[in-house]
Structures are given as structure tokens and as C-alpha cells.
Amino acid sequence: MGIGADIIADDWHAALAALAWQVDLGATEPLGDGPVNRYEMGDPVRPAAAAVATPVAASVAAPSGYSGAGQDPVAVAAAMAGAAKTLEELQAALGAYDHCELKRGARSLVFADGNPKARALILGEAPGSEEDREGRPFVGRAGQLLDRMFAAIGLSRTSPDPAAAIYITNVMPWRPPANRDPEPAEIAMMRPFLERHIALVDPDVIVVMGNTPLFALTGTKGILRARGGWTTALGKPVLAMTHPAYLLRNPAAKREAWADLLALQARLRDGASG
Template sequence: MADIRDNKEALKWQIEMGVDEIIGEKPVNRFLEEDLKVAKPTSNVSPSHNVNPPKPKPKPKPVEKPPQENINPLDPVTEATQLVADVRSLEDLRKAILEFPHCSFRNTSNNLVFSDGNPEAWLMILGEAPGYEEDIKGKPFVGKSGRLLDKIFSDTGISRSNSKPHDSFYITNTINWRPPGNRNPIKNEIDMFRPFVRKHIELINPKILVLTGNIACTAILNQQGITKLRGKWLNIDNLDIMPIVHPAFLLRNPTFKKNTWQDVLAIKKKLVEME
């Protein structure tokens, strides 16, 4: 009780002396105390009993390996050679050319231009590539230059529609799809079609092969310069070969018609000798 009376007397004395503030032994931040009072109480729920436990992290998806590229893809010539290895008929050959994926011409062409004429003919004519009219009709040499070629040979008694082997011809092209804009095929395009051309010749098995223009000469002889090659007989693997200028060249250069006529007469003479 004495302590209480002493404290009262001390407080009374301080009031009489004009004391209006309480000073403690150490400074205290009263604002901080207010913040602590209004702070949210911590949860009493233990971590092991969390009402909303964190969702487990999803397992990472396995990384898919990219498809393995063919380390040694076949080049077009090799693939064409393999395609024709099992070809036994003209229909097989036609199908092989249709399935050959490396010729971009087929994406811009209307039709495959395979062949026309008598498959039993002794005479086979190899052209260059289809033009606009050939692409539309799906037959080789049916345009203006083709009609000129028909006229020249028919004047010697030879035609594509004749059923007699020694008086008819079978005709095809080095390239069986029309190049865009009727441009000339380039070397790698000729190279990729060479296996098909050789197989075509093998299936027809002609006695005489006529090469019309530089593209055909490149495919078979690996040579160009048709004005120098024309009119000269060649023999490869017991096959008689005669290069002549392309009829489209004759339309642009009519002065060569005389030379072409002489070449066709020589072909006719050779056929007569074979009868």
C-alpha cells in the first residue's frame, strides 16, 4: 500500500510542477505499435493442415524427337533408274513417269504427254518436250510443228496411223510434261528423264531412231549442234540413229526444209532395205 501512496504523491507533485508529458527511460515508436495492433493475425493452421494445399506441378511433357531425315536421299536420276528397273510394259512406264515426284513441270501441266503412233513400228521418233496444244490434248506433235512433221513423212508413205510396221512410226518426247512457258529443258531435267527415255526405246525396240532437235540429241548422244549432226547415220547398240532438225526449227528457218526432206528420204530408203 505504501508504494501506491508514494506513487500518488509523486504523480501529484509532477502535476503541480506542470508536467504534461510522460517520458520513459527509452524512446518508443507509438506509430509502430498501432501498425502492429491492426496487422492480420497469423493463421493458427499448421502447414501440414493447409486448407488449400498447393497444386502439384504438372509433369513436363516428353520432348518429341524430330523425324529423322534421310541421310542419303536418292537423287532424281538414281530414283528414275530404280523406277524403270521393274517396268515391263508401256503402261508400267506411263505409271512410273506419273509417279515420279522430281519433275516440277507436272504441277503446271494439264496432261502427261506420253506417246502416239504405232507401238509396232520399225521407226521411232524422239522429240523434245510438249507444247501448249500437246499439253491440252495429251499427245505429242499435234501442234503446228507436229502437223508439218506428219506432212513430211506422209509424203514418203509413212504415218503414225499406219498399221504396217515398216510404213508407220511411233513418237514420243524426251520430257513428257510441258515446261512452263514452253522453255527448253535444262541439263538436270534432261538427265532425270534419260532413264525413262531409254526404257521407252527398249520397250518399242525400233529398227531406226530419229532424234529431232538438240534436246533429243543431248538425251541420247550427249551432244548438241543439230545442224552439224543432222543427216548423219549413227549406230549405237545395233540401233540405227538419224538426227534431224526439229520441225519447229523448220517453221522459223524454211531454208532447212530441203535438207530435212533429204534426211527423211534417207530414212525411208533404210526402212525399205530392212523389209
């Protein structure tokens, strides 16, 4: 098969993914009965999110020669995370961290998935039951929807091309019992590992999906108010989006999610600092 045929095949798969996403949005007709003047619809432009708020926990310098015994869990996390020079070392450090009670009730350490060279890092909340079983983030129904969402703008966790790839991780690497929300103290313990994770991957853009990642990076909540807006955290542009699990419960919100995906696509196309 020649180069031209490969391009046509790629375009076909991208178009199919976009069509599947439009069906998820509720589209039933390829064309309307008449033209639509979008300027008369008065669709308001969402204001940008507020400037960076105080993070959950500031980075704590690693104490020299620390043993971990009797120390603050956040300080221990900062020391262990700061010593990691690679993603593999960071994963090992998380596996050795024993100050978070969630670890004791979880089956798996769910670290990340996707291409670590991707320009876009997708940050979720915590593993669910299926993620805990499989050891990868976003593999259940919400994860399948997430894959369709990003495929609709030409991004995939399996792409070897950084420009067409996403990298996925969570604030919490262990499943909370009964899928409860992580507590602020638990988020604070994971903040140093999250900071180091983002520094090692060094994405152009971070997408926070849901309240917990929004809170972990910016110290603020209210994802329904923040979604669609841009802010900055850890020196990176951050786009807030609703979690795919919310979209499964509220299908009408997929229209807003599609607008957010287009905003991400435009930001990546024009340059993350644009």
C-alpha cells in the same frame, strides 16, 4: 472394191502427200525448162555423224527395296523405269514420278502416239501448249508438218502396218514453262525412262528431231551440224533431223529435211543395219 483398186487408192494418197511436201519445199513447177545434170551440181555427200558420245546420264541399277525417299532423282527414275515391263506400266511409272518440277506446272503427261510396233521411232524434245492440252505429242503446227513430212515417204502415226508406221515420243513428258529448253538435270532424270521406253518399243531406227533429243541420246549438241548424219545410241541407228518447228521458221531448210527423209526411207528399205 478390189485389191487392185485399193493399191491404186493407196498410191494416190501417197502421191498426194509427196506433192504436198514438195509444195512445202517451195516447188512451183512440175517440170523445168531444160534437163538438169545433177553430177555437175556438185552436191556434197554429208559425212556420217561422229561415233556415240558419252550419254547424259548412265543407267543406274535399281536399288533393292528402294522407297524413293532421300535418293538421287536419277537413281529413283532408274528403279521405277526398270520395274516397268510394258508401255502401260512405264506410263504409270512416269505418272508416279515426283522428282521433276516440270510435272507440277504441266496439265498433262504426254507419253507417246503412233504404232508401238513401228520400225521408226521419232524422238522430239518436249510438249508445247497444244500437246499439253491434248495429252499427245506433236499435235500443233509443228506436229501437222511432221505428219506431212513422214506421209511423203509413206509413213504415218495412224498406220496399223509396222512397216508404214511411226511411233512418236519426247525426251520430256511434261511441258517446260514458257516452252523453255529442258535443263540438263531434267534431261538426266528422264534418261532412264527414255532408255526403257526405247527398249520396250525396240524400233529398227530412231530419228532425233532437234538439239534436246540429240543431247539426250548422244551427249552432244549442234543439230545443224549433225542433221543428215547417222550415229548409234542404245544399240540403235540414229538419224539426226531438225525439228519441224525450226522448219516452220526457216522454210529453206525443208530441202535438207527432204534429203534426210529420203535417207531414212532408204535405210528402212535396205534394212536398219544396212
